[in-house]
Amino acid sequence: MMAPELRRLAIGTDTVEHEARLLELWETRPGIGGFFSTVDHKEIGIRYVVTAFVFLALGGLEALVIRLQLAGPNLSILTPDEYNQFFSTHGMTMIFLYAAPILSGFSNYLWPLLLGSRDMAFPRLNALSYWIYLASGLFLYAGFLTGNGPNDGWFNYVPYASRDYNPGLNQDFYALGMVFLGISTTVGAANFIVSFFRTRAPGMSINRVPIMVWGTLTASVANLLVVPAVSLAFFMLWMDRQFGTHFFDPAGGGQPLLWQHLFWLFGHPWVYAIVLPAMGMVSDGLPVFCRRPLVGYSLVALATVATMILGFGVWVHHMFATGLPGLGLAFFSGASILITLPSAVAVFAWLATIWLGRPVITTAFLFFSSMILLFVIGGVSGFMTASVPVDWQLTDTYFVVAHIHYVLIGINVFPVAGAVYFWFPKMTGRLLDERLGRWNFWIMFLGFNLAFLPMHLTGLLGMPRRVYTYADYGGWGTLNLITSIGSFVFAVGVLLLFVNVVKSLRSGAVAGKNPWDAPTLEWAVPSPPPVYNFAVIPTVSSRHPLWEDRLGAEGGRSILDRGLLLASGKETIGTTGLDAEPLMVLEMAEDSFAPFALTLGLSLFFVGLLLRSWTLTGVGAASAAFALLAWLWPQRALDERERGRA
């Protein structure tokens, strides 16, 4: 084999000319063309975050309408059919269009900055992931807005979802939209995995990466492996509905429980995928405000991975009441109880960090630390239902609804709100208002607990979930009224977060590079960071490159002001998977319209399938194929083909 062409790499310090050169290489051109073609991970990350918050607001408004309907017994603000669409769309929105994408947004923005890199491994794939997320979100909402929203819960059990019981377009919108969205999640996951193993700064061995990176990595591995299960389930459902197959139809020898298996094979790992990165935010953010490193870094990192591995083997605990054999129930019950162990490791690590630190009470600290409490409450109610007999008593009651909200709001929304306070200064250069922040936190915290703590009791009193109204029986009315009031208080709290963001964008205090005196690489660059992130590639020698002065450095000092210049093209460094030793120079893709064009083609394809217009489907597939061909055409600039040839 011919020896690879080696280039001597210039090492130097950051100068004005060097920065100008990098800016010229990396900057997206202004205007509409740049908007649709940019592959800058920071731009994409912010788009993800903003879009996910828009969906959070929509899902929240739906929740408020539901809570009005349930505020008292026998109300009729919504018809039963409208109620079904509202609560199903609420679940779909929060779980698929908010909870995962918001974390993808933060990770997309932060990863290269945390890892000391100039972009993700596949910048164009990153853009594709966002565009498909947006297109599939619009597709799903087009159903809801035309009265064809999902109407069978977000878990969408058959036979309610089958054509005989659900003849409208509702399920077809949901099924195809979910297959479409799955493409976004999958390519995003692939991008995170490869970025983890190839784009860490020299010296950042895997025992030096922030926990949030571990969280996103494990979530991505899970998504890569389990998203096909739900895409397949929804595809089969669509085939059953449109082409008379019998996957779920017992009359044709089908197996209705197959839906539940495929859905929860995906669904349970997904629950971890939408909390592990958020737990990582707490593991990285909380110690900054405790003024000390996280206690038990290695244990927390291992616990993250262990949670995900065990998370593959607990899906049947969603199916305890379906009549599966006892031995199977015992196994999955045991696994579900076991999975609390790694979670407990993280909880004790956070508590020890606060205990051993000198906490500075900021809004971000309040959000991060309150998450520990909410996590414990949600964890314990989950632990209870891991026991089969308890689950039989509680399944399909509001107890489970209370549990899922403690888990998803407690371990996703609260850390994310904390992350907004923590990283907003990095993204915009301005601090959020701390005074408004206190109001924001306390109103959210009190509203949330007012709404969902009594809901456990509603469930213990036997109120079934998923019903559009109820008789005034056994105190359900009072409890539901309290929950409805709490949910409105909580909504006011979330609104204050948005108000604070809008207000501080204009008039917030200027943040500077490192307003929190935090230890990781993203705080070593200006706020907001330049488009190329790092003028010189940093060399990392510890977990806390910016705290080495006070912590003492054992393995030498990290070097941030001198390093590889990499300015002869749009380049960053590729390193080895474990030790992060330099391996190669990565050529990064220029801005490109291909991801957007591919998304348009796929959108036409899915609309064609929905309308059963095979012409439209064909046109969409052909456009997508052409966009893909243009994308993959070997480029000289990326060294995908020989430079010297015709």
Add this chain to the structure above:
Amino acid sequence: MPELAAATQPKSLPVGPVGRRGVGWWGVSTLILSELALFGYLFFAYFYTGATAPPGWLIDPAPSLKLALPNTVLLLASSVIVWLGERSIRRGGRAGAQAAFAIAFLIGGAFVAIQWLEWSSKPFRLGTSSYASLYFVTGGLHIAHVIAGLLVLAALFWWTCLDYFSVRRHLVVAAGALYWHFVSLVSVLVLFTFYVTPYLGFGR
């Protein structure tokens, strides 16, 4: 100022993908892993539905291997040919690779045609029963991947004609070939699931 450690700040490095070494190879591998999981779930659906169905679930308890077995062998052979084509590029050749991608493309096309014949010869259709649905949808998704693979082979053939690749720069070829091997591997798994397990007693 501390000195830069030699291990982490090397003087010279390869630029861009060399051979298979490049992020693109890993990107394609990850996506293939996800696709393999998709087929894994299809096989799970087959075995789960079959195992929980009453006896006599298989419409054809002794499926004929007359077309299916040679067809799978044919696809495996095309995989070997693609591998030879890739090797030719790795060694600096071009004509051999062109021929290999063209022949593999034709074999892949033949595979699709023979599969079509096989499907037409079945006494059941998509909507006959859950077994029939699983049979046609699993096979159909595999054929969809074969057709995607044929487009990949066509592109590789054309790019080879344009003399894009060299001993050093051929990551695109390696990634495309990997995809074709994945398509062949799945055909073996499909054959085993739908044609061999009935003889081992599954679903009868």
